[in-house]
Amino acid sequence: MKDFAFRVLSLLVLYLALAALAALLIDVAVDGSSRLSWDFIRGFPSRRASAAGIWPALAGSILVIGVTAALAVPVGVAAAIYLEEYGSRSRLARIIELNITNLAAVPSIIYGLLGLGLFVRMMALGRSVLAGGATLALLALPVIILSTREALRAVPKSLREGSYALGATRWQTIWHQVLPVAMPGILTGIILALSRAIGETAPLITIGAVTFVSFAPDGLWSPFTVLPIQIFNWVSRPQPEFQVNAAAGIIVLLAVLLTMNGVAVVLRDRLQKRTQA
């Protein structure tokens, strides 16, 4: 009897967690869907809630995440290759490894302070798209490294040994044998890391991204805002009309995330089929 009660309690708790997710999604959908329109997506922020749109924020998010990807993906994958394929036995590699695990758990707002001190001030990039993208790149880096290592580790050792037996060098083996096989896993990790970065608000507020921009960013040096900051700005206002805008903004943000994850799944399946064939 006690056994049964415990089992039911555990299951109940699990379902409560899922119910919370459902409540969150339904709440946002109910609040925001009426506001969702093409004009809302292509519109600019405004003092009047009913006329306000998210275009500058959406464009800002896409630009910033582009910079983040350009910086974090090559460096992250390269670092993972080094740790997994080259340096796994040295003492220094162990320290780097521990350091990466630790960095992955540093609060994102601390990365914001780093970005403010390093990119905005010291390197004088200002409160630009470039500074924002670079800050998020540092944030995404540990996540990309950890997931890429996981993907590399899953590649069977025999594949590498076969390649060596045919006289390939270490880099040839990695480039022609290991990376193609690990690619689906690596891509999934990258997209997950980037979708985490696109939802980040705190570090970009900390580096001083503006909360009210009436123009879409036009380059790497442009001031910018991003979708989550726009949502934050609207949700912080007392007027309920702006909170409806926030809900509509959240729907757009979640749609962007869903698309990214969908692309990740499709890519993974495609590549898996190709490497298995």
Added chain:
Amino acid sequence: MIGEAQPAAARRRRIGAMGAEPAIEWALFLCALLSVATTIGIIVVLASETWAFFGRVALTEFLTGTEWTPLFAAPRFGVLPVVAGTALVSSIAMAVALPAGLLSAIYLSEYASAPLRRTVKPVLEVLAGIPTVVYGYFALLFVTPLLQRVIPELSGFNALGPGIVMGIMILPLVSSLAEDAMRGVPVGLREGSYALGATKMQTSLRVVVPAAFSGITAAFILAVSRALGETMIVAIAAGQQPRLTLDPTVPIETMTAYIVQVSLGDTPQGTLEYRTIFAVGTLLFAGTFILNLASAWLRERYREEYA
């Protein structure tokens, strides 16, 4: 591991033949080293501004003062109110996330069928992937109004609503790490327990959970660290009133929410107000850093236990 398949002498000869190989290895190594540079960067940036801060404010005033009003005309720099705010919200979050996360983990690891696990785990991952600003919206406009029906005196900004929502946000982290630890416990231990006549609940609670204890503790510690650093939920729904209190129904301010508050304003670089966010950031970084290290150490240990 590759070295074993490839004698050192042969490897050296081959590298000599392929001039690019050492250069590639160096380039890859530098990328790996960048992560160390990030840590050093964090420490240098935080330390230099914090150092300047303590040139003006006494360390004892900062750590023991009970009034936090750096933006007022007569500023006071006692950090305790925002530390208390962080502790209060995090405790509420932990009161939700730890028991609920552990129970879900027990269910997923010990009771759930494979198909159920396959459907529930991705859904929990979705829960973990939702941006925190969305959770903030949920806390302010759904959970707090809901709670106000039960607790009429609950103010619009409070510690309770965001605390509960933060707990829901952290639950998947606890559940997935604790489940990993429990699944790492050898089946033999469970079978031994059943052979002695124990029920499934007894086995789960008295054999599996204690056996996975260091892994579960590691998950808990990481969860606390996440709660301390969580920003947007509290910036949106907990208020901006630093207050030394244990009352979860009134507006408070956390360390992270303070950093956001200052960053949103026009505080010029180099002023004392500007430096306060780095001083608060240093405290936050130090706290989470110690917790993260402890968690990593414990995870290392349980990996060894049943390796």
